[in-house]
Amino acid sequence: MSQAAPPPILSVVPTRALVDEAFKVRVENLPAGAPVTLRCLHQSEDKDFWEAYGHYISDAAGSVSVADDASFGGTYRGIEAMALLWSMRPVPGSRTGLRLRKRDVRSPMLFTISVYDGHVGPDLAGRPPLAQVLVERWYAAPGVRRVDVRERGVRGTLFIPPGPGPFPGVLDMWGGGGGLLEYRSALLASHGYVSLALEYFAAGELASADLEFKYFETAFEVLGQHPSVVPDKVGLLGLSLGGMVALCVAAESSVVKPGCCVCVSGSHFYPRGTALSQISRPTYGNVGKVRVDEDQNLIWRDIGLPVSGDLSQKADVRRINCPLLLVNGQDDQNHPTCEYADDMEAMMSSVGKRHLLSRLDYPQAGHLIEPPYSPHFRATNFMWDGRKAKVTLLWGGQTKAHSDAQEDSWKKILAFLQQHLYSLPCPRARM
Amino acid sequence: MIGNRARAEVYRHLIGKQLTSYVGLHRKPCWLHSALAARWRTGSTPAPVLTATPIRALVDEQISIKAGFLPQHSPVTLCAQMRSEDGDLWEAFGHYYTSADGTVNLARDHSVGGSYLGCEPMGLFWGLQPAPGERDGLRLRMKNVEIPLIVDISLMEGHVSPRERKSTELAVVTTERWFMAPGVQRIDVRQNEVVGTLFLPPGPGRFPALVDLWGMGGGLVEYRSSMIASRGFASFSIAYMEHKDLTVKLNISSADAYMKKAFNILRDHPQVCDDRIGIIGLSYGVYLALRMATLLDLNPSCLVCINGPAGINLEFTQTFHKPKTSESDQRFWTQAEARYLSFTEMSLPTNYSPGTQVKMENLACPLMYILGEDDQNSPSTENSNLIEDLLKKAGKSHLYTCLSYPGAGHLIETPCTPHARMSMWKVKPEKVFALWGGDIAPHAAAQQDSWKKILTFLDKHLRA
Numbered sequence: 001m002s003q004a005a006p007p008p009i010l011s012v013v014p015t016r017a018l019v020d021e022a023f024k025v026r027v028e029n030l031p032a033g034a035p036v037t038l039r040c041l042h043q044s045e046d047k048d049f050w051e052a053y054g055h056y057i058s059d060a061a062g063s064v065s066v067a068d069d070a071s072f073g074g075t076y077r078g079i080e081a082m083a084l085l086w087s088m089r090p091v092p093g094s095r096t097g098l099r100l101r102k103r104d105v106r107s108p109m110l111f112t113i114s115v116y117d118g119h120v121g122p123d124l125a126g127r128p129p130l131a132q133v134l135v136e137r138w139y140a141a142p143g144v145r146r147v148d149v150r151e152r153g154v155r156g157t158l159f160i161p162p163g164p165g166p167f168p169g170v171l172d173m174w175g176g177g178g179g180l181l182e183y184r185s186a187l188l189a190s191h192g193y194v195s196l197a198l199e200y201f202a203a204g205e206l207a208s209a210d211l212e213f214k215y216f217e218t219a220f221e222v223l224g225q226h227p228s229v230v231p232d233k234v235g236l237l238g239l240s241l242g243g244m245v246a247l248c249v250a251a252e253s254s255v256v257k258p259g260c261c262v263c264v265s266g267s268h269f270y271p272r273g274t275a276l277s278q279i280s281r282p283t284y285g286n287v288g289k290v291r292v293d294e295d296q297n298l299i300w301r302d303i304g305l306p307v308s309g310d311l312s313q314k315a316d317v318r319r320i321n322c323p324l325l326l327v328n329g330q331d332d333q334n335h336p337t338c339e340y341a342d343d344m345e346a347m348m349s350s351v352g353k354r355h356l357l358s359r360l361d362y363p364q365a366g367h368l369i370e371p372p373y374s375p376h377f378r379a380t381n382f383m384w385d386g387r388k389a390k391v392t393l394l395w396g397g398q399t400k401a402h403s404d405a406q407e408d409s410w411k412k413i414l415a416f417l418q419q420h421l422y423s424l425p426c427p428r429a430r431m
Numbered sequence: 432m433i434g435n436r437a438r439a440e441v442y443r444h445l446i447g448k449q450l451t452s453y454v455g456l457h458r459k460p461c462w463l464h465s466a467l468a469a470r471w472r473t474g475s476t477p478a479p480v481l482t483a484t485p486i487r488a489l490v491d492e493q494i495s496i497k498a499g500f501l502p503q504h505s506p507v508t509l510c511a512q513m514r515s516e517d518g519d520l521w522e523a524f525g526h527y528y529t530s531a532d533g534t535v536n537l538a539r540d541h542s543v544g545g546s547y548l549g550c551e552p553m554g555l556f557w558g559l560q561p562a563p564g565e566r567d568g569l570r571l572r573m574k575n576v577e578i579p580l581i582v583d584i585s586l587m588e589g590h591v592s593p594r595e596r597k598s599t600e601l602a603v604v605t606t607e608r609w610f611m612a613p614g615v616q617r618i619d620v621r622q623n624e625v626v627g628t629l630f631l632p633p634g635p636g637r638f639p640a641l642v643d644l645w646g647m648g649g650g651l652v653e654y655r656s657s658m659i660a661s662r663g664f665a666s667f668s669i670a671y672m673e674h675k676d677l678t679v680k681l682n683i684s685s686a687d688a689y690m691k692k693a694f695n696i697l698r699d700h701p702q703v704c705d706d707r708i709g710i711i712g713l714s715y716g717v718y719l720a721l722r723m724a725t726l727l728d729l730n731p732s733c734l735v736c737i738n739g740p741a742g743i744n745l746e747f748t749q750t751f752h753k754p755k756t757s758e759s760d761q762r763f764w765t766q767a768e769a770r771y772l773s774f775t776e777m778s779l780p781t782n783y784s785p786g787t788q789v790k791m792e793n794l795a796c797p798l799m800y801i802l803g804e805d806d807q808n809s810p811s812t813e814n815s816n817l818i819e820d821l822l823k824k825a826g827k828s829h830l831y832t833c834l835s836y837p838g839a840g841h842l843i844e845t846p847c848t849p850h851a852r853m854s855m856w857k858v859k860p861e862k863v864f865a866l867w868g869g870d871i872a873p874h875a876a877a878q879q880d881s882w883k884k885i886l887t888f889l890d891k892h893l894r895a
Contacts, residue, residue, distance in 0.1 A: 006894050007637060007704065009663055015612045016487035029894055110613070114634070132634030134614025141486045142581070143605030162583075163603035168477050192480050230477050422477055422500055 010131035025066040040084035086403035097381035105186040108136035141190035159189035168233035168421035175240030260420035267340035297394035329365030333396035362405035366397025372407040481602035511555035523558035557875035568855035579607035612661035630660030636702030639893035640665035646714025649673025725793035733892035742783030771866040792825035803839035807868030839877035840869020
């Protein structure tokens, strides 16, 4: 048998990585100028299939480098090193309104990256790839310990980096979907923080409607008193409703003294006396402000507008005494986060605390700003207990801009945490 | 309670202030070492940060190890510790000074003491040696390649030994060292009396392939094959002696038939390119590879030969097949150092049994010879010279490349395989150690460099 065409070589480096690490995808040994499709396929824990793909043309040496070459079609265009991950979406025929979230952080996410001959579309059933690689992406580094927390009424999961410590701590809070999501905490522990993923109401449940402030104060104490944690180096990190909780606790607790506070897509909108699970949701009084887009996705951003001047409608951020980082998407269709950030800035400036505030406002980014390279969710299903029904909420954002925001903000969040929770207090001489 | 806590806070604050000013000025006695480490453990500042990237890596990948948030210009120790599958403790360490900004970076900084000296980003891995007090004559050979080796990297305060890890440890990261990439398939082969393990890369194929042969240590060694498959080649490790599933006892001619069967099993596999198959051999595996390439009409596309001969002494090799070596057999073994065996005399070309020397003039494919100049097990320099001469005489010098590594021993393996200058060869009737030769640093450099060059050689001759 005469020598057949040399087999193309697909390589992804590294094949095992943390989810916030970049990889390099290369194809070699192709014919020169050959059209090929690179595809990334993932099956979620819920058994849905997600995919991304790009159309490339090999160079004169028969190579394609995703980090250097442009994609001419597919789920992304242009030179995008990591788009095979962040441009993923459910394969045609999937259920609608899906969101990709890893529940078990003790195992990796597996991605199959393949190269196909020609520029092909999503319907690749039965067509064999030219080459294929399997890639593992982990939320937790080896040695990170996972501990269930059921202490003083506080429910959550603690992630502790390996080593003698002590470490700074982060109280990690998600949003109004409720439940217990561990992945961001596992990732924070992989970066050297003892992180408590806090559950403050179960998914879709109207449980503990009058959730007390005290719950968060106790959670903060439980974390600060852990033997691996430096008590005065504990920060708050919250997304959406969790961000609002972080702001309230930082502003109004006499007990909690956070080392710093990161609020992602959150606001200080907190009408006094409202149960936590009712905040930012449509109620009898404001349901008229809910809009609907062309796909019947609900837009909740107007519920909080206009920003009230009345202090009883919001957390008094003038009382915050720690560095505060606000991360927002300007296309957030769920909360009017930029408007609220403007108001917070004005309030803090009025008492000479503007220097504590840092803002990251990302154009065309939506509400769900998560750790990098996770797919963008423009609208997903949401269990809204008020209607006892599943609705689809519009989160907003354009995929490319949103993914850039996730990548950039995560770097900056880690730098912010490191600056305020790790750096040595002694001032350095400036030469 | 509150009063006690306030006092504790003040105390911590004072310790922090006091010791920070001492750091880096002079070598500290042991109790202060513990106190400083203890300050971080109980104190009001977080411990220094240690990172290793990538934290899960294949054994031939570079890892970047850094530490930060340390006092400036201070002595620290980086230490690696690992337990093998057999439970033995292996360790390595380097002594460093932090920079002006309180960081250590193994890609930038120099070790001034410990297992290795100088700027060695991977020294903590290739410098691993059995800890003091461990068993004699250990060699690290991974049996289960589907799980990683766990190596803990510690940052310790001061210039200390790994013994003092507990009292001086500031930070730790746990790294995983993998011999197999995700998606590589491991397949037991027991076919036609052939015993082996096939490793297939992920994907449909077809793949270029390699037959992987080891030496007279016997058994079935998989970790080089799994790494070759992780680099995109199908790889077939073959057992030819001392394996429980082997039903045949092989002599020279029956070994030829056996190897032919093994080669064809690989060639006939639906995911293997039948015209892109090479052979890699170490030690006696080189002799088998050379016979396959020159005698058996198999037409491999290329050969990689590591420290092996082009002929054998039959009487001497016979002794390996006996369960118990007699005194008369032992005359073939040179007692090179007390109780350390070396086979350098008997494997010399002048001692080849007649008819065993390979007809190198029949070679029809490129051959890369990897030579450890300090090979104390076999006369590899003489053997490689012979091969080169024979090819020259046959007008086939263009097929031959030799990479000769000074200070390297017999067992030139995958990168970061810890070096064993000697290891246990047989336990009965008495413990006997084989001498491999080589020194740690040059041997590690040889493994690192030859692996890269082997992969390039395979790319060129199996993929072009």
